[in-house]
Amino acid sequence: MNILALDASGIYVSAAVLKDDKIVGDMAICNGLVHSSSLLPMIEQVLSLTGMRVQDMEAFAVTVGPGSFTGVRIGVCTAKGLAQNGEKPCVPVNTLEALAYTITADSSVICPIMDARREQVYTAVFDGERKQILEPQATGITELLEELKKLGRDVIFCGEGTPVFRSIIEAQLGAKAHFAPAHLNYTRAASVAQLAAKAFEKGQWVSCFELDALYLRKPQAEREYERKAAL
DSSP states (O other), X not given: OEEEEEEOSSSOEEEEEEETTEEEEEEEEOSSSOHHHHHHHHHHHHHHHTTOOGGGOSEEEEEEXXXXXXXXXXXXXXXXXXXXXXXXXXXXXXXXXXXXXXXOOSSSEEEEEEEEETTEXXXXXXXXXXXXXXXXXXXXXXXXXXXXXHHTSOEEEESTXXXXXXXXXXXXXXXXXXXXXXXXXXXXXXXXXXXXXXXXXXXXXXXXXXXXXXXXXOOHHHHHHHHHHHO
16 A cells, blocks of 8 residues: 655654555654645655655545644645545544654553643553553643553653653653653654554545544634633
8 A cells, every 4th residue: 555644743844655564765854844845845755766656645644633733734734635636535643643653662651742832732641552541632731740640650751842841740750751762752754654554444534625633722823812802
């Protein structure tokens, strides 16, 4: 199966090609939030270097969030546009699940976190087999750590929010807190492709018209508008 996978939900933007269940191309760049000008050239390059074309793809996968509102929209709209031309299926992938997919754990739980600003994080919790324990949500870092304490287990943190909140995590969880290496703190399009292949086999795909973003909370501009309207 051929899948083009995209991610623009965080500070990195990435694209990967899966061909016959093998990742044959995987590119990523972190050069400021310029995803709108980086993603399409990256897609063209990864396809060219792997000898593939958009027409060769049987499905398009993309992280639908949570994450940067603008980045998520860029990724989703790009996938929709590519899929619509050939009426190909789309596979939505949760950003947090893609982050957890790169981590190996035994008795520990895996907790991907993304900085949602104002001392909040986008997060979910998975067991060592990457089965979801705590559903994706936007919550305060303090509230998250209280929930993790209740589990009484070691926790492996990953995601670009990890360096932001590491000192708070260490202070609250002590020796039970463990941290993924830096190169696993961003979403890899290769992981998105592999998760999408599994989902596709289970029939978990949508048309380009049904593909939509997962924000978990309203954009800041909308929240500010509602706050002022309530005064």
